[in-house]
Amino acid sequence: MGTNWDTLRPILLDAIGQTLWMVTATMVAGGFLGLLLGIALYSTRPGGILANRPVHTVLNVVVNIVRPIPFIIFITAIGPVTIAVVGTQLGTGAATFALIAAATFGISRIVEQNLVTIDPGVIEAARAMGASPWRIITTLLVPEALGPLILGYTFVFVAVVDMSAVAGAIGGGGLGDFAIVYGYQRFDWAVTAVAVVIIIVLVQVAQFAGNRLARRVLRR
Amino acid sequence: MSPIIEFRGAGKTFGDVTALAGVDLSIDAGEIYAVIGHSGAGKSTLVRLINALERATSGEVLVDGVDITKLPERRLREVRLGIGMVFQQFNLMRSRTVFGNVAYPLKIAGWAKADRERRVAELLRFVGIAEKAWQYPDQLSGGQKQRVGIARALATNPKILLADESTSALDPETTGEVLRLLKRVNSEFGVTIVVITHEMEVVREIADRVAVLKDGKVIEHGTVREVFASPQEPTTRKFVETVLRARPGSADLARIRQRHPGRLVIARISDDRRIGTVLSEATSRYDVRFEVVHGGVKELGSTSFGSLTLELTGADAAVDKLIADLRTTTDVEELA
Ligand SMILES: Nc1ncnc2c1ncn2[C@@H]1O[C@H](COP(=O)(O)OP(=O)(O)OP(=O)(O)O)[C@@H](O)[C@H]1O
Ligand SMILES: [Mg+2]
Numbered sequence: 092m093g094t095n096w097d098t099l100r101p102i103l104l105d106a107i108g109q110t111l112w113m114v115t116a117t118m119v120a121g122g123f124l125g126l127l128l129g130i131a132l133y134s135t136r137p138g139g140i141l142a143n144r145p146v147h148t149v150l151n152v153v154v155n156i157v158r159p160i161p162f163i164i165f166i167t168a169i170g171p172v173t174i175a176v177v178g179t180q181l182g183t184g185a186a187t188f189a190l191i192a193a194a195t196f197g198i199s200r201i202v203e204q205n206l207v208t209i210d211p212g213v214i215e216a217a218r219a220m221g222a223s224p225w226r227i228i229t230t231l232l233v234p235e236a237l238g239p240l241i242l243g244y245t246f247v248f249v250a251v252v253d254m255s256a257v258a259g260a261i262g263g264g265g266l267g268d269f270a271i272v273y274g275y276q277r278f279d280w281a282v283t284a285v286a287v288v289i290i291i292v293l294v295q296v297a298q299f300a301g302n303r304l305a306r307r308v309l310r311r
Numbered sequence: 312m313s314p315i316i317e318f319r320g321a322g323k324t325f326g327d328v329t330a331l332a333g334v335d336l337s338i339d340a341g342e343i344y345a346v347i348g349h350s351g352a353g354k355s356t357l358v359r360l361i362n363a364l365e366r367a368t369s370g371e372v373l374v375d376g377v378d379i380t381k382l383p384e385r386r387l388r389e390v391r392l393g394i395g396m397v398f399q400q401f402n403l404m405r406s407r408t409v410f411g412n413v414a415y416p417l418k419i420a421g422w423a424k425a426d427r428e429r430r431v432a433e434l435l436r437f438v439g440i441a442e443k444a445w446q447y448p449d450q451l452s453g454g455q456k457q458r459v460g461i462a463r464a465l466a467t468n469p470k471i472l473l474a475d476e477s478t479s480a481l482d483p484e485t486t487g488e489v490l491r492l493l494k495r496v497n498s499e500f501g502v503t504i505v506v507i508t509h510e511m512e513v514v515r516e517i518a519d520r521v522a523v524l525k526d527g528k529v530i531e532h533g534t535v536r537e538v539f540a541s542p543q544e545p546t547t548r549k550f551v552e553t554v555l556r557a558r559p560g561s562a563d564l565a566r567i568r569q570r571h572p573g574r575l576v577i578a579r580i581s582d583d584r585r586i587g588t589v590l591s592e593a594t595s596r597y598d599v600r601f602e603v604v605h606g607g608v609k610e611l612g613s614t615s616f617g618s619l620t621l622e623l624t625g626a627d628a629a630v631d632k633l634i635a636d637l638r639t640t641t642d643v644e645e646l647a
């Protein structure tokens with residue numbers, strides 16, 4: 092049985108487009124929200140620049156509850172919220188929303204863990220100079236942890252590509268869906284292989300770019 | 312002169328740990344004030360009360376006459392702009408160049424770019440690392456990093472400089488260079504400097520006055536000369552000993568005794584306490600032989616002092632007479 096690439100090609104291109112869109116939107120929006128949440132987790136911890144035990148405890152519990160939920164369950168469980176925000180719980184938009192939400196929580200921990208490695212003495216020095224907490228967050232925390240943060244986001248990118256493959260479950264399309272529907276379900280190994288290769292290339296390019304960027308930032 | 316920093320019954324507790332209790336201390340504008348104590352004595356806590364990195368839990372801390380323990384955080388930031396701080400581990404930002412690190416406090420203080428550039432260049436020249444402006448902290452030696460730390464602390468023209476163990480991570484030679492730099496900061500800009508240290512040698516080299524901290528309390532304070540000349544508390548005496556090495560320790564004494572069977576006396580030396588005249592006549596006039604077996608004499612400001620341990624050999628009456636005559640010029644202690 093030969094694969095009919097002429098009919099599959101436009102579908103494949105669509106799938107690639109959907110995956111790229113989902114991953115990009117998630118990295119941008121989830122990356123930003125995760126950064127904010129991670130900074131909040133870090134700053135409110137006891138002894139932090141905005142130490143606040145109740146806030147920290149609440150954030151911590153919420154992140155701990157959401158983060159371990161397997162994405163295939165999360166993407167359906169978040170349905171009511173998705174409807175409220177996106178208007179529908181089906182399609183690429185809905186899947187992207189779920190991806191952004193899940194990535195925000197995941198990224199927040201990675202951000203927090205990287206910020207913890209900043210020498211507290213440097214923060215103390217900034218405080219001694221009269222820097223406000225907001226100033227410290229914007230001009231010290233992020234630049235000081237930038238190298239490891241880039242590596243952390245690169246790691247997250249791979250995880251997001253992985254999660255985006257589940258989007259098919261709610262009709263979100265993408266390469267994962269393509270591989271299942273046109274490869275696995277039709278017993279067409281060649282199609283699956285093509286999807287796999289494209290994902291590998293995508294991940295490799297991201298990893299390479301992330302490593303290079305991190306090395307540039309850390310080289311001093 | 313009115314004090315620029317004043318502690319009035321200041322205390323600080325962390326949970327049930329009392330880091331400081333009832334500290335009364337006043338530091339004059341323009342002086343170099345040292346606070347010495349062993350690890351855990353509360354030195355860092357004390358210095359951090361001055362810029363309110365820690366808030367006192369009791370008493371008052373006055374900076375320029377204002378009790379900062381009552382100020383809201385926002386006002387404290389203004390106070391901190393007028394107080395520079397230098398740290399043991401330098402605490403430089405690794406992501407910024409030397410230039411960027413020194414410019415950072417100026418940015419916080421809202422200086423315009425051109426002014427910042429001029430000021431940073433001036434500061435780097437002053438601390439002697441102008442050629443390192445575009446290097447990152449990781450590329451510098453400890454002494455160079457501390458110069459950057461000092462330049463950064465001075466950036467906004469503070470009236471007060473706090474130095475918490477600023478030389479403890481440095482070798483003796485570099486320590487000397489950094490201390491001389493601090494001294495220049497004091498003499499050229501009139502900056503009041505509070506030096507925290509656990510090394511009496513640091514106190515001797517730069518301080519005008521010193522307070523000794525033990526278990527969160529000031530147990531002794533005074534001019535460096537007073538404290539060196541007549542330390543009152545055992546802790547202070549031990550600190551003074553570390554610099555002078557004037558008295559033999561018990562192990563030293565045991566070794567000295569093995570080699571020197573004569574009577575051992577310790578004579579205190581200072582510019583106005585001369586023992587040379589008496590000693591030069593030891594043999595001819597007293598028929599006593601003497602040997603210097605231990606001791607140390609140091610410079611302190613413009614005077615020198617210390618003590619020497621002497622072995623005196625001769626008839627008991629003759630040695631007694633010599634000791635009596637030595638006592639007319641200085642303190643002499645006979646070791647049992
Ligand atoms: N943030 C804190 N939380 C709890 N205890 C603290 C804190 N900071 C200091 N302490 C305690 O207060 C006491 C004094 O500490 P401090 O750091 O002032 O001592 P130090 O004289 O500077 O010691 P070192 O020479 O080791 O730096 C110690 O018992 C210390 O454990
Ligand atoms: Mg300390």
